[in-house]
Amino acid sequence: MKSQPKTKPLGTTEIILESISDGVFTIDHQWRITSFNRGAETITGIGRAEAVGRRCSDVFRASMCEADCALKRTMETGAPIVNCPAFIVDAHGRRIPISVSTALLKDGRGHTVGGVETFRDLSLVEELRKELAGRYELGDMVSRSSSMRRIFEILPQVAASDSTVLIQGETGTGKEVLARAIHNLSSRKNKPFVAINCGALPENLLESELFGYVKGAFTGADKDKPGRFALAEGGTLLLDEIGDLSSALQVKLLRVLQERAYEPLGGTKTLKANVRILAASNRDLAALVKKGAFRQDLFYRIHVIRLELPPLKRRKEDLPGLVERFVQRFNVRQGRTVRGVTPQAMALLMAHDWPGNIRELENVIEHAFILCDRDLIEPRHLPEALTGRAARQAKIPAVSSLRMMEAQIIRDALAQNGNNRLAAARALEMHKSTFFRKIKALGVELPPDDGRTRGRRK
Amino acid sequence: MKVAIPIWQDRVSPVFDSSRRLLVVDVVDRKTSARKEIEIGGEAPERIRRLDEASVELLICGAISEPLAKQVLAAGIRVIPFIAGEVDKILRAYMEARLPSAEFLMPGCCAQTGHEPKSPRHKSKEKS
Numbered sequence: 001m002k003s004q005p006k007t008k009p010l011g012t013t014e015i016i017l018e019s020i021s022d023g024v025f026t027i028d029h030q031w032r033i034t035s036f037n038r039g040a041e042t043i044t045g046i047g048r049a050e051a052v053g054r055r056c057s058d059v060f061r062a063s064m065c066e067a068d069c070a071l072k073r074t075m076e077t078g079a080p081i082v083n084c085p086a087f088i089v090d091a092h093g094r095r096i097p098i099s100v101s102t103a104l105l106k107d108g109r110g111h112t113v114g115g116v117e118t119f120r121d122l123s124l125v126e127e128l129r130k131e132l133a134g135r136y137e138l139g140d141m142v143s144r145s146s147s148m149r150r151i152f153e154i155l156p157q158v159a160a161s162d163s164t165v166l167i168q169g170e171t172g173t174g175k176e177v178l179a180r181a182i183h184n185l186s187s188r189k190n191k192p193f194v195a196i197n198c199g200a201l202p203e204n205l206l207e208s209e210l211f212g213y214v215k216g217a218f219t220g221a222d223k224d225k226p227g228r229f230a231l232a233e234g235g236t237l238l239l240d241e242i243g244d245l246s247s248a249l250q251v252k253l254l255r256v257l258q259e260r261a262y263e264p265l266g267g268t269k270t271l272k273a274n275v276r277i278l279a280a281s282n283r284d285l286a287a288l289v290k291k292g293a294f295r296q297d298l299f300y301r302i303h304v305i306r307l308e309l310p311p312l313k314r315r316k317e318d319l320p321g322l323v324e325r326f327v328q329r330f331n332v333r334q335g336r337t338v339r340g341v342t343p344q345a346m347a348l349l350m351a352h353d354w355p356g357n358i359r360e361l362e363n364v365i366e367h368a369f370i371l372c373d374r375d376l377i378e379p380r381h382l383p384e385a386l387t388g389r390a391a392r393q394a395k396i397p398a399v400s401s402l403r404m405m406e407a408q409i410i411r412d413a414l415a416q417n418g419n420n421r422l423a424a425a426r427a428l429e430m431h432k433s434t435f436f437r438k439i440k441a442l443g444v445e446l447p448p449d450d451g452r453t454r455g456r457r458k
Numbered sequence: 459m460k461v462a463i464p465i466w467q468d469r470v471s472p473v474f475d476s477s478r479r480l481l482v483v484d485v486v487d488r489k490t491s492a493r494k495e496i497e498i499g500g501e502a503p504e505r506i507r508r509l510d511e512a513s514v515e516l517l518i519c520g521a522i523s524e525p526l527a528k529q530v531l532a533a534g535i536r537v538i539p540f541i542a543g544e545v546d547k548i549l550r551a552y553m554e555a556r557l558p559s560a561e562f563l564m565p566g567c568c569a570q571t572g573h574e575p576k577s578p579r580h581k582s583k584e585k586s
Binding site for chain 2: 044051054055065066067093160161163189
């Protein structure tokens with residue numbers, strides 16, 4: 001180890017400044033940093049050797065620097081500012097929420113020699129606030145699951161890109177809700193969002209619905225009718241169940257995607273289409289391509305970005321939140337005051353496989369609302385499909401349902417990470433020792449094949 | 459090529475996420491042919507729309523949050539982030555192909571053109 005050069009012993013003030021977790025820096029009249037404490041180094045990720053002597057705005061990089069610098073206000077008025085909220089951007093591009101306090105810096109004779117700014121990292125407070133709010137939310141979507149959180153994290157970028165997006169997921173997983181969220185986050189949000197189910201209409205009708213027709217195109221066409229592409233102009237068009245498109249319509253759609261133009265039925269004029277296309281399907285399009293039922297070129301056109309919504313059985317940790325949301329919704333709609341579900345009813349909901357996903361859950365809660373004459377939904381209010389397992393499951397106490405949920409989450413994380421324990425722990429943002437402790441406590445059976453070991457053998 | 463620099467006073471604005479003015483410069487044969495200033499504001503989609511409307515191909519900016527940087531890149535605009543200094547000096551350095559360089563980097567930032575992960579897992583980058 002190198003021997004440190006001898007430095008002047010720290011005074012009381014410096015010792016205090018070095019011992020606190022808040023960031024503190026001082027500036028001179030030229031807005032250059034004159035001191036930078038350990039807390040400031042930790043929060044900004046910038047060493048004091050690099051910071052001292054530089055302009056404070058280049059070091060601090062706060063949202064308030066340009067428009068409403070707190071220190072500037074203090075330097076102008078002499079009045080201190082306390083706990084002003086802002087965010088800084090660190091060298092990794094992370095936005096760190098902070099609160100800022102400022103004061104004048106005076107020498108022993110009372111002359112102003114600069115300013116002092118203290119700031120506090122509020123990341124943890126923000127995280128806890130989110131945790132208290134309980135979940136990650138995006139538009140109408142709410143989730144605690146890591147797979148959904150990954151979708152939420154990339155969604156702003158996906159929305160901004162204007163590329164075609166393919167949303168895949170079982171029926172009832174919320175494909176249209178996700179499509180709406182993409183639209184609402186995009187620059188097209190003030191323009192129309194139009195959805196059409198390609199599987200719900202016969203081919204000819206679907207064609208005229210999509211592209212519209214001109215007067216006289218066929219018997220009964222007594223005036224021009226704009227299609228969904230025209231209605232969605234400037235906005236977003238969701239083509240739901242795109243796997244059900246006939247091969248003729250697949251060709252026409254491919255042309256629109258390639259040339260951004262189309263002709264209405266019976267029309268001679270080509271119309272421009274400034275529409276963002278989102279496609280959704282509950283079928284495996286890649287498998288349809290292999291079978292020859294879906295055009296490969298169209299598949300690659302719509303497969304620019306692919307988002308897969310996990311089925312509800314793989315995100316059961318979301319059940320309590322979703323149940324709460326549906327209970328609130330039906331309370332409002334029906335003027336009721338149901339508080340929620342009993343632990344026994346929740347255990348039944350957790351034990352169900354949910355082939356119809358969130359839509360099925362909504363229907364189950366609606367069913368329970370009809371039968372429920374109390375303030376809590378009980379097992380007897382649930383449909384028979386769930387209570388068929390009642391004899392086995394209804395005795396499960398609340399604490400068991402929580403343990404069941406935890407065990408399920410761990411099993412899911414292992415499955416999603418190829419049985420690699422460490423990767424699964426990371427995905428759950430859990431320390432490895434906590435992860436293994438939980439596995440033992442919950443009696444989760446570890447698969448014999450560790451994903452990591454398998455990877456090495458390859 | 460249209461190059462944009464968010465500006466504050468005569469310097470690169472410290473944080474693109476909250477910058478309010480954008481200098482758009484047309485660079486042809488390493489010379490600036492036209493320059494104009496436009497206002498910019500709002501959240502990511504609004505900022506990207508303004509860049510898009512001005513046909514910007516390269517953004518030279520100060521600090522930029524990772525989500526915003528990714529969205530700018532997704533819109534087909536190159537980014538040279540974490541640049542600090544006087545705008546004219548930065549422009550000159552760009553035209554002389556000296557960007558990014560340690561001389562103009564914000565403190566705490568190593569020379570990179572985007573928010574690439576620095577984790578040792580990404581070794582493929584080092585090979586090139």
